[in-house]
Amino acid sequence: VTIREQTQVAIIGAGPAGLLLAHLLSIGGIESVVVEARSREYCEARQRAGVLEAATVRLLHDAGLGGRLASEGMECDGIYLQFGGERHHVDLRSLTARPITFYAQTEVVKDLIAARVAAGQSPRFGVTGTEADLTDADRPVLRYTDMAGSRHEVACEALAGCDGFHGVCRAAVPPAVLGETSMQYPYAWLGVLAKVPPSADQAVYAIHDRGFALHSMRTPEISRLYLQVPAGERAEAWPDDRIWAELHTRLAMPGQEMGTGPVLEKAVVGMRCMAVSSMRYRRLFLAGDAAHIVPPTGAKGLNLAAGDVALLATSLIRMLRDRQPDLAENYSALRLLQAWEAMSIACQMTCMLHVPADEDRFAVPLQFAQLRHLVSSPVALRAFAEHYAGPVSLEFDPGPAGAFAA
Numbered sequence: 025v026t027i028r029e030q031t032q033v034a035i036i037g038a039g040p041a042g043l044l045l046a047h048l049l050s051i052g053g054i055e056s057v058v059v060e061a062r063s064r065e066y067c068e069a070r071q072r073a074g075v076l077e078a079a080t081v082r083l084l085h086d087a088g089l090g091g092r093l094a095s096e097g098m099e100c101d102g103i104y105l106q107f108g109g110e111r112h113h114v115d116l117r118s119l120t121a122r123p124i125t126f127y128a129q130t131e132v133v134k135d136l137i138a139a140r141v142a143a144g145q146s147p148r149f150g151v152t153g154t155e156a157d158l159t160d161a162d163r164p165v166l167r168y169t170d171m172a173g174s175r176h177e178v179a180c181e182a183l184a185g186c187d188g189f190h191g192v193c194r195a196a197v198p199p200a201v202l203g204e205t206s207m208q209y210p211y212a213w214l215g216v217l218a219k220v221p222p223s224a225d226q227a228v229y230a231i232h233d234r235g236f237a238l239h240s241m242r243t244p245e246i247s248r249l250y251l252q253v254p255a256g257e258r259a260e261a262w263p264d265d266r267i268w269a270e271l272h273t274r275l276a277m278p279g280q281e282m283g284t285g286p287v288l289e290k291a292v293v294g295m296r297c298m299a300v301s302s303m304r305y306r307r308l309f310l311a312g313d314a315a316h317i318v319p320p321t322g323a324k325g326l327n328l329a330a331g332d333v334a335l336l337a338t339s340l341i342r343m344l345r346d347r348q349p350d351l352a353e354n355y356s357a358l359r360l361l362q363a364w365e366a367m368s369i370a371c372q373m374t375c376m377l378h379v380p381a382d383e384d385r386f387a388v389p390l391q392f393a394q395l396r397h398l399v400s401s402p403v404a405l406r407a408f409a410e411h412y413a414g415p416v417s418l419e420f421d422p423g424p425a426g427a428f429a430a
């Protein structure tokens with residue numbers, strides 16, 4: 025038996041993009057259904073991003089999601105770039121007035137799920153057999169099987185593909201329309217979550233001749249650390265003492281002590297870029313990692329996903345509530361501009377800070393020339409800071425009828 029339902033927007037994926045979209049749509053009076061392949065516990069525990077740009081923080085506050093973020097988020101003035109035995113400060117606050125905030129993606133997701141549950145609109149977790157049917161150009165259909173084994177068919181006015189890199193929505197778009205391009209780096213990141221207070225007051229991006237290292241943080245007690253490793257490396261090849269020895273070597277600075285502590289989690293993350301040429305097909309709109317993957321070096325992925333759904337929510341509210349489809353028609357073009365801007369700084373940082381796998385002897389002096397120019401030219405430093413700090417604001421506007429206030 026198939027259970028037939030209707031909603032205005034069907035959202036596939038309860039990552040940051042899908043959950044935030046559902047929340048913003050509800051502010052504009054638009055009803056939605058969110059389906060998610062994983063369990064709530066899995067989504068809330070998945071370790072990923074942790075750097076929020078100022079515009080993302082502002083959107084979360086304005087959308088009434090800023091309670092824990094205000095008390096537990098760690099606002100930081102900037103970042104450090106470390107090379108050639110020196111640590112250079114990039115003061116985002118003074119250069120751009122846009123500091124960054126450390127607040128783990130796990131916590132963003134917990135806050136968003138709690139908000140949906142409190143509104144009586146819990147995402148439907150643990151679904152299987154998700155299908156995005158775009159046969160009828162104006163009336164898409166979402167199909168899925170719930171945890172009890174019942175098949176559902178949800179007729180909607182718009183479908184949001186927020187199902188990440190491995191989801192099903194991109195495959196529902198004809199390849200010639202989708203126009204996907206991608207690129208894989210020859211190295212990866214070993215990501216480590218450790219129970220040790222951060223050893224620096226701000227994130228440290230370090231290039232060393234043994235490879236890149238990043239010292240970052242989640243809370244005053246938990247550090248987030250990354251090491252450049254060859255692509256295809258296994259996390260098991262890295263026992264804890266090897267991790268700490270390598271981190272100490274790559275991040276060493278005279279007079280700066282780095283603590284050690286229990287490793288809570290470690291995993292290897294591939295470094296890739298991917299972008300589609302169209303984030304819309306008929307009434308399917310792609311957002312977040314389903315539409316673009318940027319290498320994690322620029323800390324852009326989560327922030328780009330927030331920017332996508334801010335504009336997508338505004339577009340869908342105008343289209344479905346106010347019957348004005350103009351913004352929805354331009355959604356893809358507008359967001360692809362932002363995605364490529366983020367891609368450019370993420371790729372620039374990736375190339376500038378990682379030791380090339382093939383020991384390209386030409387690339388290394390170029391990296392140091394770029395880094396020296398960056399920290400010695402006020403104009404270059406400001407341009408870099410502008411890029412890293414992200415946009416001034418995100419484009420969410422529910423219109424006069426929307427209750428957009430914390």
Ligand SMILES: Cc1cc2nc3c(=O)[nH]c(=O)nc-3n(C[C@H](O)[C@H](O)[C@H](O)COP(=O)(O)OP(=O)(O)OC[C@H]3O[C@@H](n4cnc5c(N)ncnc54)[C@H](O)[C@@H]3O)c2cc1C
Nearest residue numbers: 037039040041061072073187188312313323324325326327
């Ligand atoms: C190690 C690492 C570090 C990172 N660090 C940063 C950082 O510091 N700053 C930053 O901004 N970004 C960072 N990112 C990127 C950031 O985590 C992602 O960009 C972000 O998760 C994108 O959110 P999303 O909702 O688009 O996709 P996802 O978080 O991938 O969510 C997609 C959801 O869709 C669900 N799904 C998939 N297929 C289906 C299906 N068929 N049916 C139903 N549900 C489905 C998935 O289970 C998932 O829950 C990092 C990523 C990694 C991996």
